[in-house]
Amino acid sequence: MTCDCATCDEKEKAARGCERETADRRHWWKLEGYKEPFRRCPRKLTTPTALYVAAFAGLVGDGVFPDAGGWVDQAAVYLRACSVVNAARAASEEKKRGRRNS
Ligand SMILES: [Zn+2]
Numbered sequence: 001m002t003c004d005c006a007t008c009d010e011k012e013k014a015a016r017g018c019e020r021e022t023a024d025r026r027h028w029w030k031l032e033g034y035k036e037p038f039r040r041c042p043r044k045l046t047t048p049t050a051l052y053v054a055a056f057a058g059l060v061g062d063g064v065f066p067d068a069g070g071w072v073d074q075a076a077v078y079l080r081a082c083s084v085v086n087a088a089r090a091a092s093e094e095k096k097r098g099r100r101n102s
Helices: 010-016 048-060 076-101
Strands: none
Touching: 048 076
């Protein structure tokens, strides 16, 4: 995620929607299943834990784990969270491919 609210100055926070909805369309973003675009900074609409899980789930595909060792050394709840994130990503990619081919 490109925005880090802690490092944004006031002008960037206003443009990215860190404090309130932004009118700057360049910073609006969409999410599968939602009709309207989000006009707030994504970091304000989720939790740090959810962002870490999403980031680490992406690294697992490259064989990088948060804890030392392999699959069996990782926390079960973490592996389950990775499964949920990766299934959602796969479904989203499949939907995008379907739209491109239609
Ligand atoms: Zn922000």
